[in-house]
Amino acid sequence: MNFSADREILGIVSRSSISYVKGVFSAFSKGSVVVNLRDENDRERCDMLGISQILTPEDDTGWVSDLNYPNMQERSQDIAQVLFTSGTEGKPKAILLSYGALANTTERLTSIMAIDSSIREYIGVPVNYSFGFGRCRVVSQAGGKFYIPPNGFNPSEIAEMLQRDKINAISAVPTLWRILLQSQELFLGIGEKVLWIEIGSQYMSRAEKEQLKALFPKARIIQHYGLTEASRSSFLKIHETEGEELESVGKAYDGVEVAVGGNGQIRIRGPHLASGQIKDTLEQRLVDDDGWFTTSDQGRIENGYIYYEGRADDLINCGGVKLFPEALEQDILTELQARRGIAISKIPDSLRGEQPLVSYLSDTNIDVEQLREVSNRVMLKHGFNAGKTLKIMPCKSFPMTDTGKIQRKKLSEQYQSNESLSTKSANTEAKQASPDSIADKLVDIWENVLKISPISLNDSFFDLGGDSLSAITVTMKMEKAGIPKDICRKIFEGLTIAQICQHFKSTQSPLLANKISQLIAIWEDVLKIHPISMNDSFFDLGGDSLSAISVTMRMEKAGIPKEVCRKIFEGLSIAQIVSNMDQSSDASNALTEKTKQLVQIWEETLKINPISIHDSFFELGGDSLSAITVTMKMEKAGIPKDICRRIFEGHSINDIVRSSDEPAAASTIALRSEQEPNTPSRKIPLAAGSQALNMVRGLLVLLNVTAHWMPGIIDRLPAVFAHFNKYLAPLYSSGTPGFAMVFGAGIGFFFFPRYQKNPQSVTPVAFRNAILLGSGITVYAALKIISNLAEGADIDGLVVSNAFWSVLTYYFFAVLSLPIWLRALTWKLNFSYSCLIAALLFYTTHLVIDAIQISPSNNPLIQPFILLLTAKYNYFEMSAGVMLGAAVGNWIRNTIVREGSLKLFGMAGLLLIGLAVILSYEQGQFSFWFIWPKGMFLWTWPFYLGVVIIGITGVYRYATSQHTHGWFDTFIKVLVVVGVLAFPIFIAHELVMPLKDLLTAMRVPGAFPLTIILFFTAVAYMVKRLYQVQFGSIS
Template identity: 35%
Template structure:
């Protein structure tokens, strides 16, 4: 399995006591209960699947300090998955046994959350029914719009993996713009999301066209969705198998509704039971569920509790009714708030606010309807309660965040003269919800309700530019605010990931450049966004800034690669220039030999760094996309090799130098031949390391073995005589650009790149790079001296890179990456000229292969023109000018794309 996680071993004393109770009462096998921190990540999914396979019980935790859950479930080890996103093709084989697979927690109305114990058989039953109803097959490629650490999201991953398909986890959450592009590319054919996310998509459905015909499967999560909304979804995705389910943590996916096969009033339902599942209503109107997927055991307040009655039925706290076997959901009997799929108890929110404000009464929490999230948190206060309104709002936002609801707009306030209560003084939460709804529907119905004052500062529209006014209008519309502060950013005004999507779509419709729209998610204010737009319209470039670790690291790698490309070009042309300059220039060659020799090994290493940093993650997530990238590089390299060979052969033909087939085949040999081969075989090396828990370490190990194989076996082949194509193959395997030797260096670079990617959360170059780099430099000197090859430092050109050379240049690159990272830390404060120098080097690095190809054509083209009768100096001028002209043209294009707005 692909995962790389951190572990925390716990003192099991108290935990084992509780686990003993579970084993004794429910006959659990003596397996280790593993606590897994719930995070949205591919690593989380793979880790859960792997622990299932090993027969361990997975306990979902919020953090390493979730001590109550750890103690009541007997957890002795906690694992924190890493944040990984994109495509995943992990396969999952269900285990239909009665042993416990996972322990989840669901909120109750009071006290600690209850633990729900689910067996492998229960999970397997859900997947079998779900995949059967949806009619999925191994071709499914799903966009999972709900975080994988939610029951719905993890269930989708489990279903897709069981079917043999692939799923995509978006790094920044559900995004209709991303979905549209992926549909146009044909990279997805399935989507899963909860109703609140589908409502976000409805707000911008006009951006979609015929690409929606490519959607074959859709699953909708367990929240209320109206008949009209389902019919709207049917119209938008006319060729999809659309399934909605109803369920809860204790009984996931208990009913299914095939929306695409249902018409009329039944679309208002949540479907009916399938397989071995049964549904009925209790005497007081609560939904009751029976089946192999229902959890048999719970832990409530740390004490074991049977979840089923003597006849095997589980009674929910959801109200409903049935007609023609279809279940109609009416609401939650226990008043739980389902905010965008996150379920929270109003009692727990109340307790948090009271503790924060140090009060005993004066507030009441209920749910309120919301068009985007389904439900939000409604906090009611008393007019004569003496509570500061802003303090209550701040405390409520903190309480919501503590329960994984991170949008300030998910909290609403309402002020009343008195709370509606029962005869015993209990607040009637349903009436609070009704009062708030009435307040929104009509101001005349709000005699008891005092309107909430806007929190934002007023902004005189007359002081805004036209561009600022357009952005303010969009934000007002989406955030439902009367006033917008032009100096506050989108998130300060109450925006979040859900509403950000709507704003991005509307800004795109206004014709705002996409790169400017991205600035919104970087926290730019209305004025800052408008300035960038206006500067774009005036054709004035906006200064490029580094906004993330990924931007900085990518630029760092490109700068190092650019320096190495310049070293290669300098070394290839040094002799020609030195012969035309005073002798002193040629005499310094021994002292600059390490620089002249740096190009071949250094570029192989930095090629690996780039591959490990960016391409390895793509390989893990979307191999088809990596194939497209490598195919483009392969075509460039192959074209360069052929053109260079034809130029060389044309010259040799005119000058009568071609004597045999070997002369022809050898014309195709150069360093480009190595990069053509490594580009074609890179997926093979990725596959060799992907299954390892530490792919960087395995990459280094393979590198050492590959170098030994080259040094002790392959290099000896060079002594054997060969001709024609066999000679070309021998050159590729044994000569200066030996595939095995250079790949050993490339694999070391891949290890460095993977380490940089894994260090992204720390936002810096690993401290180990400096001391490892120094150690490699020292080791290179020691090995060279011990082998009696000290003079080699002053010799160039070299026939091949030996061990001491690899050690030296690996150290050189590690220290170079660290040094440039430190330089880039002050990049945003640099002057335009300093920025341009770094941008130019990075652009050269981006153009590495085109430069490799075109600079290698300069001399063959010059020789061809000389052989045709043109003067030597004139021929050199023409070929060199063509190289510089083509480079300047493409340099301007690439620089403009990457470093200007």
């Protein structure tokens, strides 16, 4: 061991924060020894280890990225960190961890989980403990990002971050996973976004692990087993394991060995072991001469899997807080100034896993109340708050082994055998004392959860020793028993059962009383405290962040607005929280019906159910055309037009409804509209991304129209303009491939997120577009056929068949293929990668068909399909371009959701353009750039893909900037509207020439200018109407 005095020993106050992690990493990079301190005045540890400097980190939380874990190979034998654990005698024991041991654990974990730089992890455990700090090391070394939640583990926050694609990995201990499994409905449809999960070393049943596998089907789920002295000694690959082996703690990997000695104790050997320990100021070895570390854990090995059977010394694991019975006994006896008569064992606890049982010999002079007080005080020092939930059992004698050791398991069995009868008797007595139905329910629930009987109507939940986790359980049971939520919440105010019932009876407003009852029930259930006063705050009652999160989730489910629920973190009491609700009750009642209306409208349009009022339209996968449909329905529901338009800015239903009902908000919007009439949305990234995509689509539609008409116009100009068409050829050529790829980008940006939420929601949209295109194709064919008849041409089946072919025909089949494509693209791989593979397969198929040279058919029923395979707008070549666009659209959306930069996309666009130019030159086709019309070549696709990418990223950057240019904003908005109307405009422009031919055949004078005027009039009308819906009047 290298723990010499010439190295700096840094004491760092142990806090779960960003500054703590950065402080430890910084110390490691300097080669210092880091020691966790309980506080700034932790003289015991400072004196023991000769700490030369103390660092007090800030309590900062949130995202951490670009944090490099230092490589300390040259110091692999040096001590890096000193962690403390309780010894069997109750005195602190310092465990010495080397740089090499930490590095080995990090490397093995990275390998077993196949972690890469794409990881974005929600670390649900404190990062100042071994488990959480290990996750920080692994993620940082991989080049990923991790998130330290400000209020601890929160399933609701996790679900929201998954929904927004901000995280793809989660780490937590089994106790926290059990809380998450109680809210599985939050993760339906988004569980597959989780790619990595690590579970701590507490016991977790096979059934619980199977639930996690089902909830997160694409995740690599790893549970580890280890100790402070031997971190992560085995790994169980839950995602690959079936059957009874899920009850194990896995296998040892990569140079780590695990064996079971003759006495059944687990032994561990490997490079990850601690270098030693300091006990009673003496430095000691941990391993024997063969390098084996013998644990105090019992276990067995079957088929290579390690089965953990418990601690030899009956360690008690209370929701992650580990208690050693011998240490507790010694401390209690010391405070009681007694030498014998106390035995500590463990009994099951449905929420925390285990809790301590204090047994005492009845023939001793031990006062029970003094024993309870001392035991609570001692356990609190060891990190566990039992309070009145502490179980105490008198015994005539302790069961002993032949060697004189207490048989703790038999003590636990003795307690449990008497528990059921005791609970029933206490419940009966309490019910006789309280005729009130609510009091009966509260007594039953509290006694059942706290295992205390009888409970007085004048006791509060926290006076009875309830903690935050048990309080969560109580409130949940109270709600299920039909107790109003507002009454439930009074548990957190410290009110007694009698006070809660009296408050309920004396409350004038039944609605307000109901809310108070609900809150009291929730708080009492979570904190296991009774009674709770409505004037206590959650943290005054001893609630922690974890239980506060559980409470807020249940409050939300109870219909309490999110912003009101969050008041719990501000330290407000139940009375103050309900008061906040009461002050806005009129507004809330007014909002309720409109909120329901909007939710119904959005669900009907998007075919997604249920929809949260806190989701924005674009987050749900809505596109601009659907948004227009929704805004029209919202106007009919009585929402003002200017408020309806906020849907295009990315606002949620909650924001929209409150804006429509709050005069201040409405006036603010009106004022902003007057001052900045043409300013695009600049704060909602997905809305800006939608605008950018629609703008590029609109530009390409106009280029497509231009390509069909502009050459003819230029040909009629003076000879000096004769060469203009040559130089405009690259623009003319952009319409077909560019529009195909921006069509694909819409699939990746809009349709794939919608498909993820509800696969059935895409089919109606596909059919809607197919009907629109099919109608356009039919009208187009009819005009061509009628025109031919008017000109006296012969009409046969083949002519009729060919009349239906145009680029619209491809898009007709493409939109019908959309549900099939999405199902195939989401089968196994990442969506964007699947799109690239599909593009390769489509283009390869196109080349094969082209090489076969399929001949045209005279059969009018077969010829359309031959055209679909071989014509200029053939299915496979066009679909290859669509798939490229879909991949890019999804990548861009994910980057926006993750709040990343699109600069790299712009650079990629430039590289694609350069590649296309080089390819065309290398293939001897450079001259084709200036030919129009022409077919499509391999280099066509990367060139116009680059153009599309640059267009989207450029407009997005402008739309999210703080700079405004009135005329340019209006121009952008017009193009956005044109993009939304892409298919109608595309269809209308295809009808111009057939209509002109028909009018000419009918000898209508000025046929061409007439059709052009009709086209532009119709387009101008549609653009104006849609502009007014989306942006208001043009100024």
